[in-house]
Amino acid sequence: MKYNKINGQHFLSMVTNASIRLENEKAYVDSLNVFPVPDGDTGTNMSMTFTAAVDEVRNSKSTNIGEVSKVLAKGALMGARGNSGVILSQIFRGIAKGLEGKEEVNAYEFALSLLEGSKSAYRAVMRPTEGTILTVIREVGEKTTEYHTDDVTDLMEKVVTFADETLEKTPELLPQLKAANVVDSGGMGLLVILKGMYEALESGFKMAEKVEQKSFEEYVAARDTHTEITFGYCTEFIVLAKPENDSFRDYLESMGDSIVYVAFDDILKIHVHTDNPGLVLAEAAKMGELTKIKIENMREQHRNLQDTPDVHMEAPKSEPVVEAVKEKYAFISVSMGEGIREVFEDLGVSYVISGGQTMNPSTQDIVKAVESANAEHIFILPNNKNIIMAANQAKDISGKDVYVIPTKTIPQGVAALTAFNPEAAVETNYDALLASISTVKSGSVTYAVRDTEIEGMAVKQGDYLGLLESKIKVVKRDLYPLVDELIDTMVDEDSSSITLFYGEDVNEEEFTQFLSELEEKYEDLDVMSVAGKQPLYYFIIAVE
Incomplete structure (x- = not known):
């Protein structure tokens, strides 16, 4: 038409x-x-x-x-x-x-x-x-x-x-x-x-028909992983007004936690966990018109997920929430795999966003973590080259003192955390974290989903692929000979350690045997293993 x-x-x-x-x-x-x-x-x-x-x-x-x-x-x-x-x-x-x-x-x-x-x-x-x-x-x-x-x-x-x-x-x-x-x-x-x-x-605005697709996992920050829920109602809404100051942000901090406060032109997007959603909405309505209001009972959701019988809930207490002391530093990291997540948490990361390849978090996911971080200075570790731009976009939106360390791999993220000094000035830490990226070599092992040719190497569907940084270096039909050859290409005279994060599809008995052989081969190096439990990648390898 x-x-x-x-x-x-x-x-x-x-x-x-x-x-x-x-x-x-x-x-x-x-x-x-x-x-x-x-x-x-x-x-x-x-x-x-x-x-x-x-x-x-x-x-x-x-x-x-x-x-x-x-x-x-x-x-x-x-x-x-x-x-x-x-x-x-x-x-x-x-x-x-x-x-x-x-x-x-x-x-x-x-x-x-x-x-x-x-x-x-x-x-x-x-x-x-x-x-x-x-x-x-x-x-x-x-x-x-x-x-x-x-x-x-x-x-x-x-x-x-x-x-x-x-x-x-x-x-x-x-x-x-x-x-x-x-x-x-x-x-x-x-x-x-x-x-x-x-x-x-x-077509005169005749809409295409939807084809059924499998759903994708939602990405959430680690803050809300505790089984005990402090505030019962997840409250989200938009205020159609430009805030004159940060007084409403301060009000939200007195009413709950997990706060996302994003001002963009003439709208204000709010997310808060609170026991008094009605009071929050009433206060917000003083600024302007409300829209996209959504309130969910998280305790009820949690009971349903746990398949436990309903229990009596006490009425919410009316005492004001005591504001937590602001930390000097907070880290936000992106990772895939329960084991890798635990490594980052052990190294002091405040918020671990589940994600990585095939599961890139959105700008808003990262903004949510930034807004929830109660710290003067916030470092973001994307740990994937495909997440760096979204992290930088979140930094620009947040209005907080945010630093994006452009880590492209899990080993780079771990190296950055080990270079951090909580007593140092933020500029000193930023320089140290940036410099740490070059101190580690990152390898990974996955499989081919189709036939192709990469840089002169013939690849057949089902082949194991050994990648150094982002380039395919080794192609084989057998897993452990490939891992051995890939590590060979990574180790040099300056290397002191090898760490293997093994994935959810790795046979532990076979891996234990391989690890023993690897320790014998590199007896002068520290050889370590971590149950990363990551999907798709049999191994993520760090050589330092």
Whole structure:
């Protein structure tokens, strides 16, 4: 159908349909991972980011496209997961900037907003790489502004064509893509979104049908892992007002814990665990209109989870909560595997966010941990290269004194914690933690999910893969010969220790035998093992 102009409701239908399409095709986008490992997560991250964005604006009745796009962009910002999700959120932040103040737009004005999306995405990346989602959105923005039409549907058809053509060129721009015989996964995710937006227009806003997908685990901070629940009601809401000062934040701290207080433009997002949600809402209503109110009885949820009979609960005490003493430092770390989580907690990490490959926490997950940390200075250890951008985005949003240490592996995160000195100044610690990253070599062992060729090495589905940092170094059909060879490539004359975090799929009897042989082989080194219990990776290896 032809549309000379589109308004806020048109745009909402376009992005809603795009969200459904991406959710349906996220597994395919995941499969385009350059490395044949079982944790390709680009499609999952983009889908979860975009779903969060659409959920934020789904019930909007506004016909103002500027208003709708702004709320969508905020939802994408807070829901961004992984590098691809952060870049996607920045694309739609730029689009919102291009649509700002407009009730409706024609084809050329919408094309200009796509160009703004490109500029915003490039600004967000320190070292932009061509042959990625960045290239796709840039080509789309540049070409559509040169295309003349009075029909937005026709424009979006061209947008899809331009995106598809650019995506097909990505293997020529990135040798890794060409070697793996795939196109860029982020670019493919963007193409799916753009197709979904076009199909909504072309069909007269008939929505795509959802395909049943398996649910993904929720990511939560470690603060709420205790079986005893101090405050009974998880209370979340949004205040449609810009706070004049931090007095309401102080009020929340007197009413409960697990506080998330995020001010963004003219909205205030609140999360608090309290025994008096009614009082909290009444106080919040003094600032402005309330929306998205959700109150859950956590004690009831806990009883249901534990399958225990209902018990009598005493009425909440009315005494004021004594505010905890603020610490000088707090650490937030991301990890996967119960054993690795325990290592970080033993090393003094206050909040461990469950996540890693295939389970990238969102910006909002990290913001929640930051806001809950009662400390003057907060260090974040992402421990995964795909989480660093979301961590930096959370830092910018939080308003606290936050430092992101760009750890890309679990061993780097552990090394950073051992370099920390609680008596030192924050600048001294920041420099020491940064320097510690280079003191450890990180290896990992997983398996191939498909046939491919990587840097001249033939890989068959089911092969074991030994990775040094992020590069595949060893490929074998047998597990322990591969682990032995990988460690050989990591150890040098300066090495003093080897630590193996073994995963949930490792046979302990076989590993014990291998460990004994390893200790004998490297008798001058400290050889240690930890039951990391991580999924997908048989071993994570640290050599220092």
